[in-house]
Amino acid sequence: MVKVGIIGATGYAGENLVYLINMHPEAKIEFMTSHNYSGMMYSDVYKNYNSFIQDVCLNEDDIKEKIKSVDVIFTALPHGKSFDIVKMAVENNVKVIDLGADFRIKDAFVYEKWYRVEHKLQEYLKHAVYGLPEANKDKIKSAKVIANPGCYPTSILLGLMPSLKEKIIDENLIIIDSKSGVSGAGRSANIGTLFCECSESIKAYNVLGHRHTPEIEQELSSFANTSVNVIFTPHLVPMIRGILSVCYCRLKEDINEEKIYSLYEKYYEKEPFVRVVTYLPETRYVKGSNFCDIAIRVDERTKSLIIISAIDNLMKGAAGQALQNMNLMFGFDETLGLKFPSMVP
Template identity: 60%
Template sequence: MIKVGVIGATGYAGQQLVWLLNNHPQTKIEFLASQSYGGQSISTIYKNLDKFVDEICIDTNEIEKNIKNVDVLFTALPHGKSFDFVKTALSLGVKVIDLGADFRINDTDIFKKWYKTEHKFPNLNKKAVYGLPEINREKIKQSQLIANPGCYTTASILALAPLLKFNLLEEDSIIIDAKSGVSGAGRGAKTETLFAECNESIKAYAVASHRHTPEIEQELSILSGSKITLTFTPHLVPMNRGILSVCYGKLKDNISINKVIESYDSMYGKEKFIRITEKLPETRWVKNSNLCDIAFRIDERTGRIIAISAIDNLMKGAAGQAVQNLNIMFGFEETLGLQMISMVP
């Protein structure tokens, strides 16, 4: 059994991770930690866990002495809060899967620019592997530190990756219009995510300034072999879960529909968690699962392709992907503990 610890266990991504780890046949929860609910059982905060996961959350000042007792540490914290825990874990030979943003950006100057935070450990950052399994599976197998991707990022990169990998898209033409459920904003009390504020409404936010932008550009640039600069606009929609990412780009001259189909089949044909669909993706078909649905349409009139993806932001966009990375790191079947499909209605 793999012994695990979770820091930030009472946030939305953290509790989803706890739910998954409790159902995983090869993991044992050794400790849970919470800054807000130290000293309380997690099942008093999330009643769905009652009688299944009743561990008491330790305070953050007790974390370091407990890290040595685990094989892998999950950190699900706001940016800037994971640095010291990650350093301690790695020094003790403990693997780390960070669900936050602290190790996702390769260039620490870009990290500072977008997150307004100095990166404490640039040398550790160089050792981090971006944890998108469909792109970096072989690197993940060998890594001690995984930077688990963001939710908007996962949906957008997966939708566009084949087009850039196989050089089908004009690199300067990309626009991403993405929409997220309210859980993507976290569990903290904020006026703008109160029911009366966001229900019956949809809005764009962080226009031309969302922090997932450099993450998307970084990974797409690596795939394409050239620098990608794109436009990314996120929206908040009044639902609990889900990301729908609609990505636009100009196809290069003489690119046929068959060539596009071949690119997606080549990259994702054997993937367990990606479904290339004829029908347009909807968040309800992936809710509560680790699946990513992708479809595309070509606008013959404009020469543009529209690639659309749907994921559950707390699963493939956070905790599910973290468990997928754990499975790869420890040599388990990649789908272990993640075989659930969406429940409807």
């Protein structure tokens, strides 16, 4: 039985982790922390856990002794807040899966430029493994620190990886249009995510400046083995959860839709959570699940490839992927505790 600690358990990603690990047959929550709700019963914060979870939320400052009692910790904290906890865990031989951004960017200068926070554990960056199982499965199995990918990057990387690997698209002419549910902004009070502010509306935000841009370009460049630049525009849509990403690419050669589908199906044939589909993906078909649906369309008139992908931002984009990584790190089948479909409607 894997003993688990969850740091930041009352945010949306943390709560989804609690939900998944509570049902996992080979994992047990030993402790959980919350900055805003320390000392409170978890089931008083989230009343859906009444009669299921009796734990009290600890403060992050109270885990120095507790951390020795677990095999892995999940850190679900804002950027810049995980350094001390991750260092403490590694020094106590405890594995780490970080759902934040602190170990995703390999260049500390780039991290500090985009996140405007000093990186206090630069020596850990070369050892941290980017936790996208479909790209780094073998490295994840032996990793001590996992950088769980961002939600937008997950939807985008899974959509683009096969095309870049096979070099069928122009690496420097990729336009990405992504739309996310409001839960992606987190649980903290924010005027922009109040019901009256975001309902009945859709808006682009952080145009040319979203912090996931360097992460996307870093990983795409790694897959393509050459520099990749993208234009990435995220949007906020009035729904709770889900991401739909549409990637527009220029084909290098004449290649039909059937052949590209064959390429994608072969690429992902052994990946249990990627579904290459012929219908146009919708967020409702992946909501609450760890699946990513990907569809392809070829515009022969403009020699363009359009890739559409859908994920649940809190599952494959956060907690579900984190649990998938835990399964790989501890030698379980990667689908353990995760193999269930979306519930519709």
